[in-house]
Amino acid sequence: MTISTLQKSINERLDEHYEEMVEIRRHLHKNPELSFQEEETAAFIASYYDTLQIPTRTKVGGHGVLAFIEGASPGPTIALRADFDALPIHDEKDVPYKSTKPGVMHACGHDGHTATLLVLAKVLHTHRDQLKGKIVLIHQHAEEYAPGGAKPMIEDGCLDGVDVIFGTHLWSSEPCGTILYKSGNFMAAADRFSIQVQGKGGHGAQPHLTKDAVLIGSQIVANLQQVVARKVNPIDSAVVSVGGFVAENAFNVIADSAVLTGTARSFEESARHIIEREIE
Known part of the structure; x- marks a missing residue:
């Protein structure tokens, strides 16, 4: 045959x-x-x-x-x-x-x-x-x-x-029957990160007596967007995404702690190390 x-x-x-x-x-x-x-x-x-x-x-x-x-x-x-x-x-x-x-x-x-x-x-x-x-x-x-x-x-x-x-990997964004391929790197390296913010909780009516973990975490989320934009060579593909932000509390209580989780994707080992350093 x-x-x-x-x-x-x-x-x-x-x-x-x-x-x-x-x-x-x-x-x-x-x-x-x-x-x-x-x-x-x-x-x-x-x-x-x-x-x-x-x-x-x-x-x-x-x-x-x-x-x-x-x-x-x-x-x-x-x-x-x-x-x-x-x-x-x-x-x-x-x-x-x-x-x-x-x-x-x-x-x-x-x-x-x-x-x-x-x-x-x-x-x-x-x-x-x-x-x-x-x-x-x-x-x-x-x-x-x-x-x-x-x-x-x-x-x-x-x-x-x-x-x-x-x-192979199914890719639902492409039409059925389409096969995607390329030479060189195709799927990025995927790293996971977790950040715990420890502040000081308190009543929502007395924010001046607290260290608001939600506010701190929000600032961290915003700052993380600058890692790729200002630290990684624009020629190198990379991304930092926060996928989870948990600070469980009552609606009128300022959280004393929060946990951020996310992923960093990169193709170059040098970019990967830069991202890790800058997140820390």
């Missing part, structure tokens, strides 16, 4: 299994799990491979799962990677496959990543007699919480012997 004929056969089989792919994705969407809590999802992935009699390795660096497809003849070892954790976001849409867990949702497409990789593995397994080399299917847990599951999985050997690795 030639490469073009094999590719056509694989594409046809993928089309045949499209409905199964949708079914898997919707099952995962209904049953999301947060980073480092993905026990049921990992078990679902391993069970799928067990049904196909594809060898697996579970609990890789935590909840990670590996599966292996051996080609009929020698060749390179190619890894294909998907993540499977969800985000702490409430699913507000009204569909049959809506998340059944309040405050937890697959809002970043990891359910789709997992569904496509599982079905692709199924199809590749049926064509293993025409494949060269070895395919490693990497299902990574805890992608959303940097450094997450990638580092412990690598330390646990998920990339041992791998010659090249490929991954």
